[in-house]
Amino acid sequence: MNIEELREYCLSKKGVTESFPFDEDTLVFKVIDKAFLLTGISERPVSFNVKCDPEKAILLREKYSCVEPGYHMNKKHWNTVVADGSVSEKMLREWIDHSYEQVIIGLTKAKRAML
Secondary structure (H helix, E strand, C coil): CCHHHHHHHHHCCCCEEEECCCCCCEEEEEECCEEEEEEECCCCCCEEEEECCHHHHHHHHHHCCCEEECCCCCCCCEEEEECCCCCCHHHHHHHHHHHHHHHHHHCCHHHHHCC
């Protein structure tokens, strides 16, 4: 998965916006103003931070070498994933979907209704 594919997939989700709130390299995808994915646009291979259920986060880190505790994030709730080809793009999309869903679960009922 390259940066263009990652961007296109994230933006295909309902209610998603993109911005560079920190610097000109860190692209952040949000759903209703809550981040669900952060990536450095110049990193090769592409790596990104995604939100994750804490128990699932630990299991993924143990099972896949491309999954690490979230860089510069709350390591209980975030993983950094390196898209180095060691897992399928389908699996990468599943982890992105999980992150998106984790953020939606945390939204208020009123904000969820906006979607």
